[in-house]
Amino acid sequence: MKQSEKGSAIQRGLSSMAKVETADCVRPRIMGIVNVTPDSFSDGGQHSNTTAAITHARKLVAKGADILDIGGESTRPGADAISIDEECARVVPVIEGCRDLAVTISIDTRKMAVMAAAVEAGATIINDVSALEYDPESLDFAAKSGLPVCLMHSLADPKIMQDNPTYDDVVAEVLAYLRERIAVCEAAGISRDNIITDPGIGFGKTIDHNLSLLKALPEFHALGCEVLLGASRKKFIGQLTDEPVAKQRVIGSVAVALYGATAGVHILRVHDVKETRQALEIWQAIQSASF
Template sequence: MSETIKGSASLRGLSSMTGGRMSNWVRPSIMGIVNVTPDSFSDGGRHDNTNTAIAHARQLAADGADILDIGGESTRPGADAISVEEECARVVPVIEGCRDLGVTISIDSRKKAVMAAAVAAGATLINDVSALEYDPASLDFVAESGLPVCLMHSLADPKVMQENPVYENVVTDVMAYLRGRIDLCEAAGISRDRIIVDPGIGFGKTVAHNLALIRGLPEFQSFGCDILLGASRKAFIGQVTHEPEASKRVVGSVAVALHGARSGARILRVHDVKETRQALEMWQAIEAASF
């Protein structure tokens, strides 16, 4: 998988702690978010046509994104599903317009037909917020594609996922779900080294659930899969910091990204690529300093 995901020497480069400091630390891959949608929670409507989306993607690549995650259907709380045709019309031209950037292109979709169209256009990573549950045909497609896939936990469909989410123990419950999806993928022929896991911050979770999952992120390393953390600008950051505007949650988002990197996240899915990369590079320089 590390040959497919460009930008880092390895997605599994986080060394063990030695004397309170990290040796041979490799920064996580930075996944820049490209929402080709009119209704995403943070930047919906800003990049909802092909030209503006491609321009945004190119800027994210220039800012240091290793991966561009291109999606055409909003999965914010309360969002409605859209047709395969509309989703393909949004994402395929953007993927085609980004193939020359020298970065990995990810398709953010729950639908096999969209995944297939995106892969044909140049995507080499599949990011499914339903962990290949939404579309029964997606599991076999991913298995046959040979591509890496990100399996994310969500308590329910985006339309209703924030309606009183309840867990016995959120870390244990989310891990149990992902373990089941990993087992299913392996049975279908998707090797574990092609699987990325995502605890699904904000997808059917309260503020307390989100914070517990971020704190418990090291537990997810037991799967032997790369971990993706996607917390950028999400509502729980606003609730903790009393910031109602998503676009003003950059500092809080970077703080979560740094904690995630230190806790084993190998991919950070973010809106603010330049700021996240700068913070990671400073951290890396400090960790490498001699004294």
């Protein structure tokens, strides 16, 4: 990547932190999910080759995605880790193939080497489900990159995270964890303005834990960082609606997204970009109307 291209890419990453406003109403940015994996819970295998993934990413942008979140390793419950080389081989060509789009690109990974390869290819947000804990080198890399980072709460590694997750107070414990990770990141040189927090819906949580965290979303603003919500098509939606097929949970996913919007969430990570965008536009129009 040329230095001039890298500079403009970083600027896009920073600008993605800006709010989308109409009148007095702030619309969350939509982060479209691009899983370059054979085993993700909702769309595993559909976009597992470079061409299919790039085509899907371009469709998401056409449907209204503000950010593309490109990941090459499934973090669904029970998933096994893959090698750095395999993960890079999956995500780097896709990022390069999307670099010409007028959209911010996020790399969804826990590994520093993958972060580095993705940033070199054009990614300008680092989205780590381990909150920069999985790889000891990731914190330093993220700090030196100067890019926005997303810190997510997860009770344990994806392989075992749904094995009887237990909390005394899920909201208090998730908030305390994220507060501690923010402090660690700031000590490493990452500005609070460049930190996004994610309560980690579905990552080591029961249905009741997820609902408690969703109800408490306004409390996450006290952390002083932007908030990302990733609940799209997740199991708890199927449990509440008796819908076992992830792809059939679109309506429930949009309902959660709208609840997140009313709670002031800044970024919505979703599979169904068009449906989410349409719902948000109506919500935004109503919120902005005078009476």
